[in-house]
Amino acid sequence: MNTSTIYMGMKLRNPLIVGSSGLTATPEKVKACSDAGAGAVVLKSIFEEQIEKDLGTMSGSSWYPEAADYIGRYGMDNAVSRYLDLLKDSAAMVDIPVIPSIHCFGSGKWVDFAARLEDAGAPALELNAFILPSDPRKTGRENEQALLDILTRIKKVVSIPIAVKIGSQFSSLPTFARELDHAGAAALVIFNRFYSLDLDIEKLEVIPGTNFSSPQEAQIVTRWISILHPILGCDLAATTGVHDGQGLVKQILAGARAVQISSTLYKNGLGTIGAILAFLVDWMKRHGHTSIDSFMGKMASTSNPAEFLRVQFMKVSVGE
Ligand SMILES: Cc1cc2nc3c(=O)[nH]c(=O)nc-3n(C[C@H](O)[C@H](O)[C@H](O)COP(=O)(O)O)c2cc1C
Incomplete structure (x- = not known):
């Protein structure tokens, strides 16, 4: 049974x-x-603000004031060299790809740091582009352009593959995903799960929301992976809500080349990795697949997805 996959040109022993x-x-x-x-x-x-504070290249004016204040106080000294050490020391201990990640929102001087990650041996880079379209003065196009600018600038300083982790809130995701693809993204990681906030209605305070995802949240990921898979040249990685082997198989059937998990590991421990992989192998055997490629994208959207969804909804609604 061959569970290997090629993600952003890297051979992974499993997805x-x-x-x-x-x-x-x-x-x-x-x-x-x-x-x-x-x-x-x-x-x-590593956060864009940490890099710029450490390198003394802060473009301050574009920062969120509270974030700047936080980084000023707790940014951690030597954030850059510590991150490079994390990359090098981790890679030295394992035989699997170790991909660094930069959390960013603008295309300031921090971008040059990407080249140092490449020099330190990074096989690829993931950008968590924090573009929450909350500013009423910014059009959808401006928000999208901000992300495209980051990718274009990074592509100028490194030659390793770049994955872009994005949220779901874009008005025409297929159009924008294609633009990222054409701008040179090697993979899209969908969807970033924004840190959630809640309201304490007794103390009238904003409080942290639920940190961890629920399996239901994966449904929107499956939908968009299946819609995007047939129209993109770059790879897709699913993230958010995959908690078990069934969840992993669904995303691959929809068109994901790789699946990222966090919440289930926090909740259930690292042993979950083995359980998910055991399910994958068992499912492949039961369905007669000897490789990931033989079923990857098999259930991607082929018809008109809008029409398909409308009819499904009619069946539920009209039939009631
Ligand atoms: C405690 C915690 C810390 C996280 N830190 C980061 C981070 O530093 N950078 C990032 O891109 N995503 C971060 N994430 C998001 C995860 O990578 C992942 O995209 C998200 O949790 C959805 O996947 P899941 O449903 O498997 O948890 C974090 C998630 C959790 C729960």
Whole structure:
């Protein structure tokens, strides 16, 4: 049974990637993920603000004031060299790809740091582009352009493949995804799960929301992977809501080349990796597949997805 896959040109022993999070914040934790069977890991992100503060290239005026204040106080000294050490030390301990991640929102001087990651041996880079379209003065096009600018600038300084992790809130995701594809993204990672907030209605305070995803959240990912797979040249990685083997198989059937998981590992431990992979192998056997490629994208959307969804909804609604 061959569970290997090619993601962004890298051969992974299987399509299961531990997503960027505290689970990949130290070389020891990366090794534990590898020992548990992961096909690759994405390191915990370094923030654009941390890079610029450390390198003394802060473009301050474009920063969110509270973020600047936080980084000013807690940005961690030597964030850049510590991150490069995290990459090098982690890669030295494992045989799987270790992909660094930058959490960014603008295309300032921090972009040059990407070249240092490449020099340090990064096989690829993931960008968590934090574009939350919350500013009423910015048009959808301006938000999209901000992300395209980041990708275009990064592509000028590195030659390693770049994955772009995006949220779902774009008015025409297929159009924008195609633009990212044409601008040279090697993969799209969908969907970024924004840190969620909640309201305490007794204390009238904003409080942290639920950190971890639920399996239901994967449905929107499956839908968009299946719509995007047939129209993009770049790879797709699914993230958000994959908690078990069934979830992994669904995303691959929809068209994902790789699947990133975090929440289920926090909740259920790293042993979940082995359980998911055992399910994958068993499912492949039961369905007569000897490779990932033989079923990847088999259930991608082929018809008109809008029409298909409308009819499905009619069946539920009119039939009531
Ligand atoms: C505690 C925690 C920390 C995270 N830190 C990062 C991060 O540094 N960078 C990033 O791109 N995503 C980060 N994420 C998001 C995960 O990589 C992932 O995209 C998200 O949790 C959805 O996948 P899941 O449903 O498997 O958890 C974090 C998630 C959690 C739960």
